[in-house]
Amino acid sequence: MDSTMQEFPLTVAAILRYANTVHGDRVVTTATGDGGYRHATYREVARDAARLANGLRKLGITGDQRVATFMWNNQEHLVAYLAVPSMGAVLHTLNIRLFPEQIEFIAYEAEDQVVIADVSLGKLLGPVLRSMETVHTVIAVGDGDLTPFTDSGKTVLRYSDVLAEASDEFDWPDLDETSAAAMCYTSGTTGHPKGVVYSHRSSYLHSMSACTGNGMGLSFSDKALPIVPMFHANAWGLPYAALMAGADLVMPDRFMDAPSLVNLIETQRPTVAGAVPTIWNDVMHHLDSNGGDISSLRLVACGGSAVPVSLMKSFEAQYNVRIRQAWGMTETSPIATLAWPPPGVDEDKHWELRGTQGRPLCGVEARIVDDEGKPLPQDGEAVGELEVRGPWITGSYYRNTDPSKFQNGWLRTGDVGRIDAQGYVTLTDRAKDVIKSGGEWISSVDLENNLIAHPSVLEAAVVGVPDDRWQERPLATVVLIEGGEASAAELREYLSDKVAKWWLPERWTFVAEIPRTSVGKYDKKTIRARYADGGYQVETLG
Amino acid sequence: MDSTMQEFPLTVAAILRYANTVHGDRVVTTATGDGGYRHATYREVARDAARLANGLRKLGITGDQRVATFMWNNQEHLVAYLAVPSMGAVLHTLNIRLFPEQIEFIAYEAEDQVVIADVSLGKLLGPVLRSMETVHTVIAVGDGDLTPFTDSGKTVLRYSDVLAEASDEFDWPDLDETSAAAMCYTSGTTGHPKGVVYSHRSSYLHSMSACTGNGMGLSFSDKALPIVPMFHANAWGLPYAALMAGADLVMPDRFMDAPSLVNLIETQRPTVAGAVPTIWNDVMHHLDSNGGDISSLRLVACGGSAVPVSLMKSFEAQYNVRIRQAWGMTETSPIATLAWPPPGVDEDKHWELRGTQGRPLCGVEARIVDDEGKPLPQDGEAVGELEVRGPWITGSYYRNTDPSKFQNGWLRTGDVGRIDAQGYVTLTDRAKDVIKSGGEWISSVDLENNLIAHPSVLEAAVVGVPDDRWQERPLATVVLIEGGEASAAELREYLSDKVAKWWLPERWTFVAEIPRTSVGKYDKKTIRARYADGGYQVETLG
Structure with a gap:
């Protein structure tokens, strides 16, 4: 039939x-850059x-x-x-x-x-x-x-x-x-x-999918602001999704500094926006100093790198704007998961889930596998490499470059983490950035998120460096805010009730700037190389 | 490539x-019928x-x-x-x-x-x-x-x-x-x-599509109540959409009378529901007499037949529940259009658009054509037969029955109406129910909607009957509410400032019940036949 x-x-x-x-x-x-705007x-x-x-x-x-x-x-x-x-x-x-x-x-x-x-x-x-x-x-x-x-x-x-x-x-x-x-x-x-x-x-x-209620719920009552570039993973799909939803679009052009963005949000009143954490961090610091009203935003999608819970909490408490963490990559079109807690959970659970990468959108399937590619239980405990599949997930690279990233119809994401029974994905590291200390995994992302919540810390990158006794131990690379003061000992003490004791980094370095890749992510490869070359002044504690 | x-x-x-x-x-x-419920x-x-x-x-x-x-x-x-x-x-x-x-x-x-x-x-x-x-x-x-x-x-x-x-x-x-x-x-x-x-x-x-913001926006914060039967056009897609969204489902089983439904809504607190206007009419009359709280519903989809604006207004004013009119048919899976006004329109325009069948969901394309199948302008003025196409629209019937319903990749809906520049579809009649008086169309649906807004009228069906002078004229078939009183002259007077003068029916009949088809729609063929056979007592005015 x-x-x-x-x-x-x-x-x-x-x-x-x-x-x-x-x-x-x-x-x-x-935006035309002089505080003006053109329309079509x-x-x-x-x-x-x-x-x-x-x-x-x-x-x-x-x-x-x-x-x-x-x-x-x-x-x-x-x-x-x-x-x-x-x-x-x-x-x-x-x-x-x-x-x-x-x-x-x-x-x-x-x-x-x-x-x-x-x-x-x-x-x-x-x-x-x-x-x-x-x-x-x-x-x-x-x-x-x-x-x-x-x-x-x-x-x-x-x-x-x-x-x-x-x-x-x-x-x-x-x-x-x-x-x-x-x-x-x-x-x-x-x-x-x-x-x-x-x-x-x-x-x-x-x-x-971006228009669904579990996605960004875009409708013709919305005005979407893609800050994430249209040359970077399709601006997270916002342009096509807005056209499909009949939502207005607001485009920042090249005026992506915090003052320009705040002016844009205040005057054009978008309801939904998407940008990496760094941008929101900049916007928040600008608002903290200069004030401003960004309350037109009913939803802010944030991804590209892990979103610190402290950033989401501040945004919500001070500016009444909800940041929803999203996870994806160029290979996943890019939105694969979005973090929003189910109704009826208590405040602690709510924030715990907000800090995850979220659940797969309908259409996307996610699982974790061990080193042999065997699926691991979805129990919130087992840790393995994340694999995804679905109608907007890549099945190969152009000209079949790097076929090892694909197996049995799944994309191997190179991200490592766990999935709980409700489908919430928590990524703890890039596979290549994992810190393995004495046979156990230390999450660089958890350490970074906790460090960044310290009032004097602007940015923090944690990488694994060779250690005689434990094979690998974490090195914390920290940028302090302007005029901020915090010693390595103080930061280590600050972390001590937030992560396992054996996670606490012994090695600390304070830098003016963290090396970044061409798209602005922490370049951990360069950090490790610079450490190996003695390019950092390192303080060792504990 | x-x-x-x-x-x-x-x-x-x-x-x-x-x-x-x-x-x-x-x-x-x-629902188990004794006021109890079972869960899985x-x-x-x-x-x-x-x-x-x-x-x-x-x-x-x-x-x-x-x-x-x-x-x-x-x-x-x-x-x-x-x-x-x-x-x-x-x-x-x-x-x-x-x-x-x-x-x-x-x-x-x-x-x-x-x-x-x-x-x-x-x-x-x-x-x-x-x-x-x-x-x-x-x-x-x-x-x-x-x-x-x-x-x-x-x-x-x-x-x-x-x-x-x-x-x-x-x-x-x-x-x-x-x-x-x-x-x-x-x-x-x-x-x-x-x-x-x-x-x-x-x-x-x-x-x-049902999960998109312009659809029903279903998400895992919802609890969906399909009252429209699962044997009738897939319960408007609610069961699959709820599973896809991770929304809870509340099922009425066979307990579809107004008191049971109100009890179900009060105790189970669904957020989204779908049912034909008759059901909501019954629910409203029950609430009017007995009170009750149905405010958990953030959205009520209503379709199957035209939804009287008076019903939507009453629901919103008295019970704080928004009814969103939907249009579709078994051949369209069924949801094709949903009526919601864009932001920024004034109150009059808002209600005018709420009274339309709405705009096509993304994926659905709609147009109107003349008797020769030629597309007519989307200007809110031209009237023609509605045709639709899209990924969930039928391209033929099983075993190719009735191929005349399909042409050039479009489904001929048999509904007649107009489409405005914003895509809002207003259906004025079923093609076969159109009243053509002196070469001009009279909308039976408009007359019915206006009649039903009269406080003494429970139901009203208007059909075209043969007329020596005008070829066809409307016959109004009216059911009064229990204890209601209204004469034909009074109802005609009531209509006189609501529709064109030449639309006002001369022929009126008051009945205990309007004949219905097996799925509960007005059976206009039977009404016309009964009128022709002299089976109605008809009062003629004007």
């Missing part, structure tokens, strides 16, 4: 069509998408060729998000924070043909452009000097000219939902970045 | 797996589903054979909802309110092998069972006399025995998401009922 349901492909074009016909009046607002309705965005698609066809873009972006979060990037996949081409969001040689490598591997680039990023992209062999044309967004682009010898067109000359009707093709829609490279700390190719289906389902 | 995403089929088995591992502690509660966790429901699947295999159920249910909304029906599709068989929910010859017909056409039937429905099903040729076994749910079933000569087993003897582990097969999961027959007023066969994919996506 066959089902009698229609064959209706889940595509980005369907999101575009829907946003245009049902939510055409909703608005995308982009979704109907205008859809019209621009048709124009851009016509312009790209004219430039020879055909089939599933790759069109790259090198852009901030703004209206024009949103237009590209819609136009490129809907015309059948593949959107390649280049991460502007990668090192030049990484950008060169991934543009080459992806065979990018055209780059849509913001003029303000000319100095970053320009020097790399010449060696991006497959790229023949740059579409430059914004006013200003084009020399950094034209110096490369590529054809350079202004976005505004491309659109002005193009028809605002485009005959969008019928596409298979499993065909490629977009790609994004992971930026590991070792080796080449690895390509993830999203399908129309995965983008559609991920967006739908 | 191929996408690198996993192939993860969207199946009922995935919902089962997810509910079991992440939301296993959540609870389905079933989703973990127990999943275990029972494995047992039922093993039991059905033992009875020879294989491949995509059909397993029918003849059941109320309760825990056992939920178990069948999960077990039958997940084992690869097809769940056929028999509508207990169909006429015996209709039940016989559809069981024959669907080739049902086994019927899971509630013992309390023995007298309804028993007499038909013998002529259900393809059925070999009845699994009887509940205590009580089995004679009505055994009299048919079929094998009769007790559900509790089938489960007790079966293993609680089942090796769920891998299924293609486009394969058949369930079927349901539409109950037209003419001709044979027509079969709709849902796929795993359509059920999954419809559930996900």
Whole structure:
């Protein structure tokens, strides 16, 4: 017996069509940096998408060729998000924070043909452009000097000219939902970045999931603010999800400093936002000093690295804004889990669960496995590597790079932790950052979270370093707040009633800055190397 | 370039797996009729589903054979909802309110092998069972006399025995998401009922959509109460959506009278409920007379027939409960549109939009077409037949019955109305119920809604009847409330400032009861026939 349901492909074009016909009046607002904002309705965005698609066809873009972006979060990037996949081409969001040689490598591997680039990023992209062999044309967004682009010898067109000359009707093709829609490279700390190719289906389902009540519950009563970049794991799916929900969008463009963001939130009054903890930390410090009203936010999604409970508590107590921790990676589109406690739990349990990575969204399945890949019980005790699967989870890398990350239909996340009977995932470490002391695991994340809650600590990274007696012991690398004072002994004492006694670090170093990867995460590999080289002044206690 | 995403089929088995591992502690509660309730966790429901699947295999159920249910909304029906599709068989929910010859017909056409039937429905099903040729076994749910079933000569087993003897582990097969999961027959007023066969994919996506913010926003903070029967268009998707969201479920079983429902709401405190307007009308009258607290409901979905704005206003003013009008049909899984106004509209506009059928959920596309099938503008003025398409919309009937209902990939709904620029659909009539007076359309639904707002009117049906001068004119058929008094002239006067003057009915008849179809809708065909036969005492005014 066959089902009698229609064959209706889940595509980005369907999101575009829907946003245009049902939510055409909703608005995308982009910051212009002078405290001002520009606006466009979704109907205008859809019209621009048709124009851009016509312009790209004219430039020879055909089939599933790759069109790259090198852009901030703004209206024009949103237009590209819609136009490129809907015309059948593949959107390649280049991460502007990668090192030049990484950008060169991934543009080459992806065979990018055209780059849509913001003029303000000319100095970053320009020097790399010449060696991006497959790229023949740059579409430059914004006013200003084009020399950094034209110096490369590529054809350079202004976005505004491309659109002005193009028809605002485009005959969008019928596409298979499993065909490629977009790609994004992971930026590991070792080796080449690895390509993830999203399908129309995965983008559609991920967006739908973001709109569910256990996701971000987006609806047309919302206004969404993606601070997390559109070149970094799809801005956590917020752009497509907002179009699908008919929520307004507010885009910060390149004005991501705390004062600009607070002004944006106060004047545009978004209801939902997404950004990494560092951003919220900055926003909070700014609010603490200067005041401000961010109470329009009903929900703040926060991820990218573990979110300190102290940060969430402060936000809620002082600014009445709820931060919901999310976990995911480029390979998971990215939202896989979200931390919200079930109703009816007491305050302690509530905060305990808020501190976890949360439960899998419907569609995502999670499990932990031991070193041999054998599934471990979901009992909140067993610790193993997290594996996930689902319709928006990667099954391989582009060109099958690093096949060891995939096994039996599951993605091996490289994260280590436990899962309780209610599905709450608690990650204690990256597999490669795990500290194994005398055969037992010490969680660097727990130590960091506890340290950061100390009033004098701005940032803290804990890594495992070789130890004669215990094989490995934790080294705490601490940045104090401006004018803050705290000794190693004091911090160790501060930790002593918060973690197991044998976890307490003996080795402490106070630094001005913690080394970070190109996307702003703690670069633990570099910290360990610097320690090994004697590059840190280390105080040893206990 | 191929996408690198996993192939993860969207199946009922995935919902089962997810509910079991992440939301296993959540609870389905079933009314027992004495004011008491019984409970089971989703973990127990999943275990029972494995047992039922093993039991059905033992009875020879294989491949995509059909397993029918003849059941109320309760825990056992939920178990069948999960077990039958997940084992690869097809769940056929028999509508207990169909006429015996209709039940016989559809069981024959669907080739049902086994019927899971509630013992309390023995007298309804028993007499038909013998002529259900393809059925070999009845699994009887509940205590009580089995004679009505055994009299048919079929094998009769007790559900509790089938489960007790079966293993609680089942090796769920891998299924293609486009394969058949369930079927349901539409109950037209003419001709044979027509079969709709849902796929795993359509059920999954419809559930996900019900969980979105613009849908019912279900999350694990909710407790869902499906009053609309599970044999009628999947209880509007609430059972699967609740499992997917990790929301608790509250099931009324057969206790659907207003006092039982109010007791259920007061004691079990559901947050979301779904039922036809008649039910909410009954509940309101009961509350008006007896008091009661239904304020736990954050959202009431209401559909099946047009929801009077007066009913929504009363509910909100007196009981602080928001009714959200939904529109759909068996062919649309069923939820296609939901009525909620965008933020920022004034009170008048708010209520105007609440009175529409609402906007399409993401995934659903709607348009209106003229008599030749040509699309009409979405301008809030043009009137035509509503067509819909999407991943949970039917593309044909089982065995290709009535192909005229489908054209160019769209379902012709048989409903007539308009769509405004924001996508709000306003249905004015069933195509076959349209009143065409002097070449212009009169909306029977508008007249009915206005009449029902009169304090003395309990129910009102308006149909078109032949007229020498205008070809057709409206006949108003009115049921007054107990002790209510209102003359035809008074009601006509009451309508005069609410609808166009030329819409005002000349013909009025006051009756004790309006004829209804087997599923409780006004049977306008019978009203017209009775009028033609002189079966009504008609007063003519104007």
